[in-house]
Amino acid sequence: MLISNPEEEAFCIKEYLDDSIIITSVTNTASTIDAITEIKSQKFHIIFLDLGNLGKTALNKLDHILSFTTAIPIVILSNQLNMPFSIRCLERGASDYLIKDSLDTFSVYKAIRHNIDRRNYIRALEESKQRYSRLFHLSPQPMWVYDIETLQFLDVNEAAQVKYGYSFNEFLSLKITDIRSVDEIPKMLKTVYETRKTITRTYKGIYKHRTKENSEIDVEIHSNFIKFNDKPARLILANDITEQLKHVKAMEAQNKKLREIAWTQSHVVRAPLVRMMGLVNMLNEHYEEKSDFYLEEINKSALEFDKIIREISEKTAQIEFED
Numbered sequence: 672m673l674i675s676n677p678e679e680e681a682f683c684i685k686e687y688l689d690d691s692i693i694i695t696s697v698t699n700t701a702s703t704i705d706a707i708t709e710i711k712s713q714k715f716h717i718i719f720l721d722l723g724n725l726g727k728t729a730l731n732k733l734d735h736i737l738s739f740t741t742a743i744p745i746v747i748l749s750n751q752l753n754m755p756f757s758i759r760c761l762e763r764g765a766s767d768y769l770i771k772d773s774l775d776t777f778s779v780y781k782a783i784r785h786n787i788d789r790r791n792y793i794r795a796l797e798e799s800k801q802r803y804s805r806l807f808h809l810s811p812q813p814m815w816v817y818d819i820e821t822l823q824f825l826d827v828n829e830a831a832q833v834k835y836g837y838s839f840n841e842f843l844s845l846k847i848t849d850i851r852s853v854d855e856i857p858k859m860l861k862t863v864y865e866t867r868k869t870i871t872r873t874y875k876g877i878y879k880h881r882t883k884e885n886s887e888i889d890v891e892i893h894s895n896f897i898k899f900n901d902k903p904a905r906l907i908l909a910n911d912i913t914e915q916l917k918h919v920k921a922m923e924a925q926n927k928k929l930r931e932i933a934w935t936q937s938h939v940v941r942a943p944l945v946r947m948m949g950l951v952n953m954l955n956e957h958y959e960e961k962s963d964f965y966l967e968e969i970n971k972s973a974l975e976f977d978k979i980i981r982e983i984s985e986k987t988a989q990i991e992f993e994d
Contacts, residue, residue, distance in 0.1 A: 672698045674706045674732070675721040684719055687779040703735040710740060713908075716787050721771075725756055729987040737764045742794075744786040746790070766790065813909040815842070816899050819867060822846040826897050834911065836883030847907075852879035852887055866894070866905070877912070889913045946972045 673684050686699050698715070700706040706718070719737065722729045736745055743778055744766035746756070767784045769778070807814055813831035817824050827842040835850060855878055859936040866872050875893045882888065893908040940978075946968070 672700065672706060672709060672717070673717045673721065674700050674703060674736075676701070678722055681938055684779065684966070687774055687776050695979045703732050706736060707739045709777075710714075710743070715743055717766075717783055718743050718745045720745055720765075723748075724750050725753055729756070733760060733763055733765060742790075744790040746782055746786055760970065810908075815847075815907050815909075816897065816904050817847050817907065818899075818905045819863075819905055821865070825902070825904055828962060831909065834882070834888075834909075850880050850882075852881055855879050866896075872896070880909070889916045 672678065685695070688695050688697075698709055698713075700709055703720075709715075709878055720733060720736065722732065723893055732744065733747070736786065741764060745764070746769060747760050748763050748768040748769055748771050749757075750771055752770050760768055761972070766789065767782055769782060807826070808828045811830055813834045814828045815831050816826040823846055824842045827837075827839060832839060832842065848856055848859070859878060862876065866874060873893075873895050877889060879893050880888050880890045889912050891910040891912050893910075895906045897904055897906045
């Protein structure tokens, strides 16, 4: 679309467009009011706003268009180079500023391609930021971003707020050392130092964290480098594995008891049993002699055997209860 003041010398941008380079359809309007009417009824990829000789109302025309749409790139056309004015136009939201006397087919084509592509890039970047924001803030896993230099929290999702008990504003007043177990801070600082040396390195590890209520939890950390508001930062995903580790420790304790039972059965149980078998054999060989000594030893071995069996039963019952 070309918005050109009819009071200015007629300017036809179509003359600068070669259909062999780019096929275009140009809509001419005489005012920003007419332009907005056209924008409501059809789609435009770029707007050329011809301000001609700069007057008092020049910026008002730009502001009028921008108040209605910021999605379409707006290129200012002017009869004169006025550096302070051109900067003000760009600061307000204009996409480019061109002098009409210096235009040719290539410069117009370049302006069209450059400004449309740049706006598309900006839009894609904004969509990417929105996707990141949704993935970050709606994730069921606790996540946060911290400043690599200061260790200050920069952003925290809702799952982290629920898990650790801090509000969003409380988190932003903390450093990552504030949620660590005191004993593990040196280990964490060493990891931070190592990742500063190779800034793009990803890493993971298991740490002990503290909640606002001072409860300790075991957390598996996954860390990646990102740029956050032009600052080097780390994106952290924290997975609470407290219950998982408890289960592993319980299984290890259970396996230890099972190994003790197996060792008891294969070594301790056999000792009194072998003695009893030996005493029985001796009774058979010396049955005419007094057998009180043999009977007493057999009884002692039997009691010992009974005690061992009871201990095995108790350990087995403990394992069954823990299951």
